[in-house]
Structure formats: structure tokens, C-alpha cells
Amino acid sequence: MDCRIIVVTSGKGGVGKTTTTANLAASLAKDGHKVAAIDGDVGLRNLDVIMGLENRIVYTLVDVVEGTCRLNQALIKDKRIDNLFLIPTAQSRTKDSVSAEQMLALCAELRKDFDFVLIDSPAGIEAGFHNSAIGADEAIVIVTPEVSAVRDADRIIGLLESMEKAPIRLIINRIKPDMVTRGEMLDVQDVLDILAVDLLGIVPDDESIVTSANKGEPLVLGSTSKAAKAYSNIAKRVAGEEVPIMNLFSDSKGFFSWLFGKKK
Amino acid sequence: MIQLKGRKAGLLRCIIPSDISERQLLDEFADTIEKGGKVLLGNNVVIDMQERVFTPSLVVKIWKCFVEPSGCKVVSWYCADESSSKCLSDLGIKMEDEASKVPILSEKNSINGIEPGIFYTGNLRGGQKLIHSGDVTILGRVHVGAEVHAKGHVVVLGKLSGLVHAGCEGDNSVSVIAYSLESSQVRIGTKAGMIDKSSDFWSRPAVITVCKNEVLITGWPSK
Ligand SMILES: Nc1ncnc2c1ncn2[C@@H]1O[C@H](COP(=O)(O)OP(=O)(O)O)[C@@H](O)[C@H]1O
Ligand SMILES: [Mg+2]
Numbered sequence: 001m002d003c004r005i006i007v008v009t010s011g012k013g014g015v016g017k018t019t020t021t022a023n024l025a026a027s028l029a030k031d032g033h034k035v036a037a038i039d040g041d042v043g044l045r046n047l048d049v050i051m052g053l054e055n056r057i058v059y060t061l062v063d064v065v066e067g068t069c070r071l072n073q074a075l076i077k078d079k080r081i082d083n084l085f086l087i088p089t090a091q092s093r094t095k096d097s098v099s100a101e102q103m104l105a106l107c108a109e110l111r112k113d114f115d116f117v118l119i120d121s122p123a124g125i126e127a128g129f130h131n132s133a134i135g136a137d138e139a140i141v142i143v144t145p146e147v148s149a150v151r152d153a154d155r156i157i158g159l160l161e162s163m164e165k166a167p168i169r170l171i172i173n174r175i176k177p178d179m180v181t182r183g184e185m186l187d188v189q190d191v192l193d194i195l196a197v198d199l200l201g202i203v204p205d206d207e208s209i210v211t212s213a214n215k216g217e218p219l220v221l222g223s224t225s226k227a228a229k230a231y232s233n234i235a236k237r238v239a240g241e242e243v244p245i246m247n248l249f250s251d252s253k254g255f256f257s258w259l260f261g262k263k264k
Numbered sequence: 265m266i267q268l269k270g271r272k273a274g275l276l277r278c279i280i281p282s283d284i285s286e287r288q289l290l291d292e293f294a295d296t297i298e299k300g301g302k303v304l305l306g307n308n309v310v311i312d313m314q315e316r317v318f319t320p321s322l323v324v325k326i327w328k329c330f331v332e333p334s335g336c337k338v339v340s341w342y343c344a345d346e347s348s349s350k351c352l353s354d355l356g357i358k359m360e361d362e363a364s365k366v367p368i369l370s371e372k373n374s375i376n377g378i379e380p381g382i383f384y385t386g387n388l389r390g391g392q393k394l395i396h397s398g399d400v401t402i403l404g405r406v407h408v409g410a411e412v413h414a415k416g417h418v419v420v421l422g423k424l425s426g427l428v429h430a431g432c433e434g435d436n437s438v439s440v441i442a443y444s445l446e447s448s449q450v451r452i453g454t455k456a457g458m459i460d461k462s463s464d465f466w467s468r469p470a471v472i473t474v475c476k477n478e479v480l481i482t483g484w485p486s487k
Contacts, residue, residue, distance in 0.1 A: 100351055104320065130317055130347065151390055154407050158389030163319065164286050196387055196405060 003111040006118050006238070007040075007136035007165070011152025013123040015144045016173040017041075019209055020231075021120035022050040024140075026218030027235030029084035033115040036075065038106075039089035040119045040132030042097050047120050048088040052216020053078065062090040065102035071109055080221060085114075095128030107135030116238075124156035130163075139165040140200060140238075144174045145186040150194050157197055169200035171234065176205045177248045188245075201234035203227055204248050265382045265396070266292045268300045276300075276307055278330065282315035283394050285386070286322055293329040304334040310360055311341045318348035323355075378415060388412065388426065406447075417441070427451070436474040445470040445481070455479050 008021045018041070025037040038061060039047035048054040059074040064087065078084035090097065110117045121132040133139065139160045143153040153170070160168050172191055179185035188202055208225035212218065219228035226248065233243045266289075267279045284292060297304065311326060331338055340360040343349040353359050381399035388394060388402065390409030399416035410426035412418055417438045418430040424442035429451035431438035436453030445465050450457050450472050457472060457479025459465065469484040 096347075099354075100318065101320075127347075134319060151409060154390040154409065158392050159317075161386075161389070162282065162285055163317065164321075194407070196407075 003114050004116055004138060005107050005111065005136045006116065006138045006140055007121050007133040008118060008140045008142065009121040009129065009133060009156060009160070010123050010142040010149075011154070011156045012125065012149055015123075015142050015149055016171075016203070017123070017142050018046045018050055018120050019213060020140070020142055020171060020173065020203075021118050022047060022213075023219050023228075023231040024235055024238065025086075025116075025118050026051070026078075026081055026084060026220045027232045028116050028118075028239065029078070029081045030220045030232075031235060031239065032083065033239065034083040034085075034113070035116045035118065036085045036087060036110055036114045038087045038110075038117065038119045040098075040103075040121045040128070042089050042093050042095050042122075042128055042132075043091065044122075045089055045091040048076075048086060049216060050213045051078070051086055051218065053086050053088070054216070057088045060090040061087050061106075062093050062097050065098050065106055071106070081218070095122060095126065096131075098128070098131055100131045100134045103131050103135045123152075124159055125152065129159075133160070133163065133165070136165060139168045140171055141168060141197070142171050142173050143191065143195075145172055145180070145188075145191055147186065150186065150191055154195055157195065167198060169198045170195060171201050171203060172199070173203045174205040175202055175248055181249065199245065200237055201230060202245060202248065203230040203234075266296045267379075268296060268303070276303065276309045276336070277312055278309050279312045280314060280316065280326075281394075282313070283384070283388070283392050286319070286325060289322075289325050290329055293325075293333075297330065297334045300334075304336040307336050308339045309336045311338055313341065313343045313345075313348065315344045316348065317345050318343065318351040323352075381416065387422070390426075414438075424450075440472040442470050442472075444468065445472075450479065452479060457481065 008017050010017050021037055025035045029035045037047060048057060053076050056076050059069040063069045064071055064074045074087050075085045119132055119136055122128045141153055141157055143149050157168055172188055176185055180187045192199060204226050206225055206227035208219065208223050209227050212223060219231055230246060233246060236243045269277045269279060340358045341352055342360040343352060349359055377397060379398040382396050383401045384394060385403045387404040388406045388410035390407055393411045394400060395413045397415045400412055400414040401419045403421050405422035406412060406420050406424045406426040408425045412428045413432040414430050415433050418428050418440045420442045423444040423446055425446045427449060428440050430440045431453035434453050436455060438452060440450050440452060444467055446467055448459055452474050455474050465481050465483060471482050473480050
């Protein structure tokens with residue numbers, strides 16, 4: 001299989017890029033794909049913590065691109081899930097520490113060895129977004145169902161389109177079904193109407209995400225929560241399987257039934 | 265649309281708008297060379313990338329599809345995006361400095377300052393701006409936060425939620441046509457029309473013109 005390099009990004013910060021990168025990488029690896037997750041958000045070391053690998057960091061992304069170490073010295077192998085690797089980022093550096101050329105060279109090298117490379121990037125409005133995204137073929141845009149987040153996502157989709165990332169697909173994160181039912185939150189259809197982009201998946205607002213992040217334990221390692229199921233479905237869709245979008249509504253009146261069988 | 269603008273000094277400026285995708289560039293360049301053909305051969309050119317962000321493939325495309333086939337001589341590059349500008353200059357490419365920019369005196373292909381209409385395929389998203397000295401047709405949507413400024417008419421064959429200014433240099437005789445009008449404001453010439461969500465025309469096809477000094481919205485003409 002050819003390697004696919006996917007940047008995970010968003011319009012604004014704090015919407016779940018890092019959470020998504022960690023869980024998607026773990027799910028893909030659990031399904032047997034060889035996956036490298038890169039923390040491309042230089043200066044904000046997050047991904048290693050959520051993946052529970054922070055104690056094993058010796059070298060970082062900046063060391064690799066600057067040639068301080070070899071690539072495989074910076075790749076941390078997850079001991080719980082086969083085929084899962086992380087390149088952590090440097091905490092004491094600024095967002096412009098990795099140049100476009102360096103990122104492209106790194107991606108070219110990773111392409112030889114992996115099935116999937118997921119890049120956790122800074123939000124699109126931040127410095128460093130462009131360079132972290134430059135080596136990716138595809139993009140996943142994370143958005144929360146709030147008007148401001150959706151507006152910012154639209155800008156980023158425009159940028160990603162002009163960078164020729166394809167496909168560009170959307171994950172709507174932190175959906176609160178009861179708020180949607182009460183009409184207090186945008187629903188999936190509203191968001192898709194505004195953004196006119198393909199939906200990759202939806203993730204409910206779920207306590208298990210916070211606890212698993214705090215424990216440094218990806219959800220696929222045993223959680224039975226809805227969020228765990230959501231990420232595992234998304235991973236399967238990324239890998240090309242057709243999995244229906246899950247129904248978050250208890251009354252199962254088929255709010256999402258129109259999405260079933262929809263081509264990507 | 266890629267434009268060639270000439271200055272009397274014999275220096276051409278090749279303006280590559282940031283709103284066309286890298287994929288569209290191939291066709292655009294072929295078109296530019298066909299139209300500007302003889303002028304380009306051996307002439308000095310400044311490549312103006314506007315707001316566009318640098319990618320290595322872009323530089324290769326510009327060389328392969330424009331510089332090489334046209335036989336022009338690139339004297340410098342210009343890039344409004346700072347980090348892209350730095351990428352290029354780090355590659356040793358000569359950047360045009362702000363101070364040496366001379367106002368453009370004449371425009372190719374234009375008649376009385378009006379250029380041929382353009383047809384844009386795709387959605388204009390928040391933050392994107394399409395500016396054209398002529399008519400504009402968009403086969404796609406204009407999202408909130410996107411802007412279209414045209415000297416002539418504007419036709420949006422999709423949902424219009426962003427800002428359109430037709431006749432943007434003061435021409436009140438032009439019109440805006442939208443397949444689905446969902447924008448709270450449309451500007452024509454020197455006028456601005458406000459549209460309320462409760463309007464009969466909201467979310468419907470609409471034709472917007474200026475009539476007796478007022479912005480007038482009407483529905484799709486009946487058969
Ligand atoms: N679906 C969710 N349910 C509950 N909390 C979430 C969810 N997704 C993200 N969070 C929380 O939101 C915060 C920001 O998430 P993070 O992935 O770090 O965002 P980003 O990388 O986009 O800045 C974290 O505290 C995370 O635990
Ligand atoms: Mg993050």
C-alpha cells in the first residue's frame with residue numbers, strides 16, 4: 001500500500017486536533033496499519049502526553065530535521081500497540097523552527113516506511129500551520145458545532161484547497177446530542193450546509209476522552225465509550241471501509257439516516 | 265485569471281491571483297502565453313504571486329508552464345505572504361522590494377478599463393477575495409467572509425452568503441444575480457442593499473439591481 005500523509009488541523013485551537021491525531025493513529029495501528037504520528041505543533045508538547053509516551057522522549061522533531069539525530073532515533077515505538085510510532089515535538093522552540101523544505105524531506109523519508117503518517121498541526125490561524133501541512137497529501141479538518149469554529153474552519157478549508165490537499169474531510173467533534181435536540185447547538189446538517197465539505201465522522205462530547213487523555217491511554221485500548229467507537233469508525237473510514245456515521249441520538253429516529261451509504 | 269500587466273519601461277508583471285488553485289494554473293498559463301505570446305519572448309517579467317503561499321511544486325509549475333515556454337526573462341519575484349517570500353529568497357531567488365514597485369500604467373486586453381469576464385469554478389471560502397475589472401460568474405458558492413469585487417455584473421450560480429460588490433468603481437447600472445440569496449448585504453455601484461432573513465427573497469433565486477436610486481431585489485424572471 002502507498003503511504004498516505006494526512007494533516008489534522010482546524011481553524012481555531014482547542015477543538016480536538018491532538019485528541020483526534022492520538023486516537024486515530026492508535027485505531028489505525030490497532031487495525032494493522034503501520035502508523036507514525038508527528039507532533040507538528042512546535043512549542044506546545046501535547047501529543048506525547050495524550051499518547052502516554054512523554055517519559056520516553058529523547059529526541060524531537062526539531063532534532064530530526066536539524067540532523068542532530070537520525071529519524072529512527074526520534075521515532076518512539078508504542079509498547080502497547082504494535083505498529084504505532086510517535087515523533088514528539090520540541091517544547092523550547094518556536095513555531096518557525098521547522099522549515100517547509102525540512103518538513104517535505106521528513107515526509108519523503110517517512111513515506112518509505114509507513115502506511116499512514118498523521119501530522120498534528122497548529123490551528124490554521126497560527127504560525128507554523130503552513131509548514132506543518134506542506135508535506136501532507138490529505139487533510140482532516142476538526143470543527144466543533146459552534147458558529148465561530150465553523151467560520152474559522154471555512155477559512156482553513158480554503159487554504160487547504162489552495163495547497164491542493166485532497167481529499168479534505170471534516171470531523172465534527174464534541175457534539176452534545178441533548179443540546180442539538182433542544183436546538184441549542186448546530187447539528188451535523190447545519191455544519192455541512194455551511195462548509196460544503198465531505199464528512200469523515202462525528203464524535204460526541206465525552207468524559208472518557210478527558211480521562212483517557214489524563215491517563216495517557218488511547219481509547220482503543222479498551223474503552224467502550226461512544227467516543228471510542230466513533231474514533232474506531234473514523235479510522236476504518238480513513239482506511240477506505242464504508243462504515244455508517246453513528247447515531248448519537250438515543251431516540252434513534254434516524255437523524256443521521258440520510259448519511260448512511262453516502263459516498264465519501 | 266492570470267494577468268499580464270505592462271509598464272512603459274518594458275517590464276511586464278505576471279500577476280497570479282491567489283484564488284486559483286495550483287491545478288488551474290496549467291490552463292491559465294497556456295492561455296496567458298497564447299494571448300501575450302510575442303510580448304513575452306525575451307522580455308523582462310516580474311512574477312507576482314500575490315497572497316499565495318509558497319510550495320515547491322508551484323515554483324516548478326511556474327518555470328515549466330510559463331517561464332520556459334514563453335521564453336521570458338524573470339527579473340524578480342513578488343510575494344505578499346511574508347513566510348513565502350522568505351522561502352523564495354532563502355532559495356536565492358531575487359525578490360522585488362516594495363520600493364521598486366512602479367504603478368501599472370496600462371493593462372493588456374482591456375477596453376476602456378473593462379477586462380473580459382471571468383468564470384470561476386469552485387466555492388469562495390471565508391477570507392478569500394475575488395477582484396476583477398469586468399464581469400464575474402461563479403459556478404459555486406460565496407461563503408460568509410468571502411468577497412467578490414467586480415467592475416461589472418456578478419452572477420453566483422450557487423448560494424451567496426458572502427459579500428458581493430458589483431460595479432465596484434461606481435457603476436450603478438450593473439446587476440447581481442444569485443441562485444440562492446443568503447447574504448444580509450449586497451452592494452451595487454455606490455449603493456448598498458440590506459436583506460433581512462425574513463425577506464421573501466431569502467434563500468431563493470434573486471436579481472438585484474439599482475432602480476430610481478434604490479437597491480431593488482426581484483425574484484427569478486418568470487418564463
Ligand atoms: N469529544 C470530546 N469530548 C470531551 N472533551 C474533549 C473532546 N475532544 C477534545 N476534548 C478536550 O478538549 C481539550 C482540547 O483538545 P485538544 O485535542 O488538545 O485540542 P487541539 O489540539 O485542537 O488544541 C482537551 O482538554 C480535550 O481533552
Ligand atoms: Mg493540540
